[in-house]
Amino acid sequence: MKYRHTKQIALLVAVILAAVASRFSGSINPYYLQVILFIGINVTLATSLNLINGYTGQFSLGHAGFMAIGAYASAYLSTEKSAGIFQALGGANAFSIALIFALVLLGGGIAAALAGLIVGVPSLRLKGDYLAIVTLGFGEIIRVLIQNTDAVGGPRGYSGIAGYTTLFWTYAVAALTIYVVLSMVDSTYGRGFLTVRDDEVAAESVGINTTRYKVTAFVLGAFFAGVAGGLYAHTTTYINPSGFDFQLSIQIVIMVILGGMGSTAGVAFAAVLLTLLLEYLRFVAGYEWLPDLVRRIASNRMIIFSLVLIALMLLRPQGLFGALPRMAGGRKTPKSQPGPTIATP
Amino acid sequence: MKPFARLALLTLPLVLAAAVPLPAQEIVVGQYASLTGSEATFGINSSNGVALALDEINNGGGVLGGRKIKIITEDDQSKAGQPSSAVKKLISSDKVIAVVGEISSSRSLEAAPICQEAKIPMVSPGATNARVTEVGDYIFRVCFIDPFQGTVMAKFALDNLKATKIAILTDVRNDYSVGLTQYFKEYFESHGGKVVTERSFSGGGTDRDFRAQLTSIKAAQPDAVFVPGYYTEAGLIAKQARSLGIKVPLLGGDGWDSPKLSEIGGSAIEGSYFSTHFSPKDTNPKVQDFVKRYQAKFNAMPDGMAPLGYDAMMVLAQALNAAGGTEGPKVRDALAAVKEFDGVTGKITIDGKRNATKAAVVLKVGGQGKGNDFVASVAP
Numbered sequence: 001m002k003y004r005h006t007k008q009i010a011l012l013v014a015v016i017l018a019a020v021a022s023r024f025s026g027s028i029n030p031y032y033l034q035v036i037l038f039i040g041i042n043v044t045l046a047t048s049l050n051l052i053n054g055y056t057g058q059f060s061l062g063h064a065g066f067m068a069i070g071a072y073a074s075a076y077l078s079t080e081k082s083a084g085i086f087q088a089l090g091g092a093n094a095f096s097i098a099l100i101f102a103l104v105l106l107g108g109g110i111a112a113a114l115a116g117l118i119v120g121v122p123s124l125r126l127k128g129d130y131l132a133i134v135t136l137g138f139g140e141i142i143r144v145l146i147q148n149t150d151a152v153g154g155p156r157g158y159s160g161i162a163g164y165t166t167l168f169w170t171y172a173v174a175a176l177t178i179y180v181v182l183s184m185v186d187s188t189y190g191r192g193f194l195t196v197r198d199d200e201v202a203a204e205s206v207g208i209n210t211t212r213y214k215v216t217a218f219v220l221g222a223f224f225a226g227v228a229g230g231l232y233a234h235t236t237t238y239i240n241p242s243g244f245d246f247q248l249s250i251q252i253v254i255m256v257i258l259g260g261m262g263s264t265a266g267v268a269f270a271a272v273l274l275t276l277l278l279e280y281l282r283f284v285a286g287y288e289w290l291p292d293l294v295r296r297i298a299s300n301r302m303i304i305f306s307l308v309l310i311a312l313m314l315l316r317p318q319g320l321f322g323a324l325p326r327m328a329g330g331r332k333t334p335k336s337q338p339g340p341t342i343a344t345p
Numbered sequence: 346m347k348p349f350a351r352l353a354l355l356t357l358p359l360v361l362a363a364a365v366p367l368p369a370q371e372i373v374v375g376q377y378a379s380l381t382g383s384e385a386t387f388g389i390n391s392s393n394g395v396a397l398a399l400d401e402i403n404n405g406g407g408v409l410g411g412r413k414i415k416i417i418t419e420d421d422q423s424k425a426g427q428p429s430s431a432v433k434k435l436i437s438s439d440k441v442i443a444v445v446g447e448i449s450s451s452r453s454l455e456a457a458p459i460c461q462e463a464k465i466p467m468v469s470p471g472a473t474n475a476r477v478t479e480v481g482d483y484i485f486r487v488c489f490i491d492p493f494q495g496t497v498m499a500k501f502a503l504d505n506l507k508a509t510k511i512a513i514l515t516d517v518r519n520d521y522s523v524g525l526t527q528y529f530k531e532y533f534e535s536h537g538g539k540v541v542t543e544r545s546f547s548g549g550g551t552d553r554d555f556r557a558q559l560t561s562i563k564a565a566q567p568d569a570v571f572v573p574g575y576y577t578e579a580g581l582i583a584k585q586a587r588s589l590g591i592k593v594p595l596l597g598g599d600g601w602d603s604p605k606l607s608e609i610g611g612s613a614i615e616g617s618y619f620s621t622h623f624s625p626k627d628t629n630p631k632v633q634d635f636v637k638r639y640q641a642k643f644n645a646m647p648d649g650m651a652p653l654g655y656d657a658m659m660v661l662a663q664a665l666n667a668a669g670g671t672e673g674p675k676v677r678d679a680l681a682a683v684k685e686f687d688g689v690t691g692k693i694t695i696d697g698k699r700n701a702t703k704a705a706v707v708l709k710v711g712g713q714g715k716g717n718d719f720v721a722s723v724a725p
Contacts, residue, residue: 031437034430144547147518156476156520157425157451159458236429238455242518242549243425282419282434300381301420 011179018171025167033167037235039275040170041228044177046255046271047264048224051181053253054262055190056217057197058124059132063225063252065139066112068244070226071233072152074108075161078234101164105173105230112226113219115142120218124211127200139249146241157240158233165234173231174268177224181264184220193217197262258312260322270320278305371415372408372671374661375435377446377456382423383550384575386603387448387650391470392418393643394654395445397635398662400642408665416658417441421452423549428456436463442671443468445657448650450474450521457484464673466680468661470653471622473599474524478699483673485680485699487656487688488622489725491521494598495528497620497705497723498571502596503538505707505721506618508568510541514558514582516548516574525573525598541565548578555582559589569593575600580609587613594618602649607713617710621649622690624706624719635689646716649690656688 025033045063052060082100089096123134152158184190192213195203203210233239251274259270281301284290297303312320376395378388399416407413417439419431428447435441436459444460444467447453453472460467461481469477469486473494478484502508511533516522530540542565544558559582562570570586572579572595579601586595597619606614625636625646635655639647660683665671668679686693691703704724708717 029437031430031433034433038430147547154520155451155516155518155523156474157454159454159480236426236455237458238429240425240451240455242451245551247424248426279430279434282431286417286439302381302422 007179007182011175014175015168015172018168018175021171022166022168034235035275035279036167037165037170037231038279039272040167040174041231041235042252042255042271042275043174043268044170044224044228044231045252046259046267047174047177047181048221048228049252050256050259050262050264050267051184051193052217052221053256054260054267055181055185055197056193056214058214058217059128060135060218060221061132061246061249061253062119062135062139062142063221064244064246064248065135065142066116066222066225067229067232067248068139068142068146068241069115070108070112070229071239071244072146072158072229073111073226074104074230075158075233075239076152077107078104078162078164079158079160097164101169101234104164104234105169105227108230108233109223109227112229113223116219116222117215120215120222121211124214124218136246136249139244139246143241143244146244155241157238159238161233161237161239163234163237165231170231170235173224173227177227178264178268180220180224185264194262254309258309258319260319263319263321266319266321273320277308281305370412372412372665373415373417373439373441374658375432375439375441375444375446376416376418377421377428377431377435377444377452378418379423379447379449379452380418380420382421383548383577384423384449386576386605386648387471388420388423390603390648390650391446391448391654391657393639394470394647394651394656395658397639397642397651398655398658402658402662408662409669409671414662416445421447423449423452425451425455428452429459432456432459436460436465441465442673443661443665443676445470445654445661447472448653450477450524451519453477454480454520457481460484464677466661466664466673466676468657468680470657471599471650474521475700482681482699483677485660485695487660487690487693487701488599488653489703489705490700491524491598492528493725494620494705495525495530495573496532497707498525498573498596498598498618499529499532499536499538500723501618501620501707501721502533502569502571503536506569506594509538510565510567511538511569511571512541512562512565512567513543513571514555514562514574515543515545516578517545518547518549518551519574519600521598521600522548522573522575526571529571529573541567546574546578548574550577552578553581555585556589559586559591562586563589563591567593569596571596573598573600576603576606577609580606580611580614583610583614583617599649601710602708604646604648607710610710611713614710615712618707618720619710620705620707620723622705623649623652624708625716626719627706631687632689652689656686656690656693659688660686660693 049063052058085100119138147155192208196210196213200210255270255274256267259267281304285295378392380388403413421427421431448471450472453469457480461483466483471488473488473491475490513526515526546552572582579597595617599621601619602621664676664679668675683695693701696702702725704722707721709720711717
């Protein structure tokens with residue numbers, strides 16, 4: 001009981017801190033502010049994917065797809081459908097913007113969660129590589145669908161989105177995501193996620209509805225990815241379907257693996273680290289005291305980024321915060337069940 | 346190392362970078378370009394052009410009475426989502442007074458609102474989509490726009506190739522390609538031509554196999570195929586089209602203009618036509634001088650993007666001189682007033698919509714290493 005209260009107090013403190021920090025956002029360099037916002041968004045994306053990939057052990061490569069749905073749904077709602085609410089609340093003021101943004105983010109999250117349900121129910125009967133391929137395909141389908149939807153700009157991208165995202169919204173959502181994921185996993189109900197990951201057959205034999213657990217994790221993860229997408233759209237104010245390709249999904253998966261699958265703290269930390277690293281590398285090429293060769297290599301950020309990833313994976317294959325033994329146990333599948341297994345619900 | 350120590354280590358240079366002051370005399374201009382990724386030659390060649398212009402400006406005494414220009418370049422990896430961070434960094438951390446970029450219309454559209462909001466003039470070397478400069482009055486370009494380019498190719502197909510039946514293969518992922526198709530079709534159909542079939546694909550490295558689309562194009566028996574995509578796909582499409590027995594020429598826009606086109610397409614792309622901004626075989630002394638200097642510095646033949654980068658930087662330098670200062674609104678007004686600027690890609694006049702009006706050239710693709718042949722020049 002006592003432990004649960006600590007968590008709720010931590011959430012409250014985090015939200016209040018975010019609100020206070022938001023007051024000072026005007027005095028932060030807009031570029032740094034955007035990086036700080038991206039960090040919060042990536043923390044949300046990575047910790048929500050960790051619920052699926054880390055805690056429940058289902059390898060999903062479709063997170064960018066859910067993010068895209070959330071981004072487009074919320075962008076559409078805030079640009080096309082919010083005029084009536086604004087009018088009812090007496091124009092654009094702090095209160096009406098906050099209310100509309102909350103509704104819009106919720107809308108984005110729900111749209112993504114629905115998509116998660118539609119994809120999850122049939123595909124979560126698959127396992128491992130097969131599920132990865134299905135979710136990868138799904139992410140690409142979403143991208144192609146958006147590309148061919150003229151109402152949201154098609155391949156031109158969606159421009160003219162209001163820049164509603166603030167430090168408060170980003171970090172409140174990140175804190176909420178972490179809170180929900182931790183509470184889920186630590187609850188009696190949530191032990192089911194870990195059981196599904198560690199041994200699916202054993203879980204079924206003790207009467208756990210594994211498909212249902214997987215779908216729950218999937219839908220919840222998709223919801224937060226959708227909200228993160230909404231935050232992203234209202235940060236950059238321009239979104240393009242080609243920005244939500246599988247490379248983005250892989251980047252989020254990297255955060256999860258690097259942080260340590262099934263460790264929320266580790267994954268959140270990896271999200272912060274990777275976002276900072278990618279942006280920091282922009283500056284290395286500009287340091288005039290560095291030798292010319294170093295600067296030339298550094299100007300190609302992705303080389304350094306990839307080297308850092310390789311080094312980290314060699315030094316800590318279990319992730320920064322991961323606990324290796326438990327994970328290795330969770331990866332084992334009975335030899336008698338090769339190929340895609342149909343789980344009986 | 347403790348996580349916080351690590352974090353502090355990472356952020357410390359960030360702070361230092363912001364604190365190091367630049368020499369007072371230097372004027373800092375930002376550039377974002379696709380130096381890596383699927384459209385890398387666009388970014389590399391246009392930034393080469395910018396570098397060449399910069400040499401000329403700085404060796405000739407700089408601008409505004411002897412101030413040198415320094416350029417800070419950010420790579421956007423040919424990816425959506427990147428220009429936003431890159432341009433925000435350029436404007437708020439590097440304090441650039443103007444931004445040059447991009448060749449791609451989609452990525453220009455992403456960065457344009459940021460420049461507009463910060464009142465920092467942006468000069469795009471090669472974003473041809475009409476909507477780019479519609480973002481606001483701080484967004485300029487030194488190239489023609491797609492309605493013009495699409496019309497040029499449609500006119501060329503009708504008048505020079507005497508083609509009446511055209512098949513179109515559009516890259517639906519690409520704003521630029523969709524726009525070109527639209528304007529090509531409008532002109533072509535209203536002037537007696539017929540579009541016999543329209544197919545699409547996803548560019549940017551997504552689709553590699555175009556045989557399904559090409560088979561149905563072959564069945565429609567067109568006189569020519571319009572493929573308004575980028576060079577990577579155009580090369581692959583040409584190869585697969587020839588192997589399926591489609592012998593008619595392919596037509597494209599300036600997205601084809603890359604030395605990689607012939608490398609990828611080989612002999613299959615030879616004899617096809619595309620519209621672009623400049624021909625290295627143009628006998629105009631200004632062009633020949635540019636080609637010579639470009640070859641001396643980069644040991645390569647310039648494609649259409651290099652002179653665009655060069656002209657963008659030169660136009661900006663001229664505007665800085667005319668403005669008499671580096672303040673955004675002053676430079677903006679000076680850019681808007683550019684008339685008959687004698688650039689490598691033609692005489693540039695910035696019109697009321699901040700677009701450049703100038704002629705387009707149509708080139709015929711030669712073999713690998715031979716360069717493309719000048720066929721026609723079409724004035725606006």
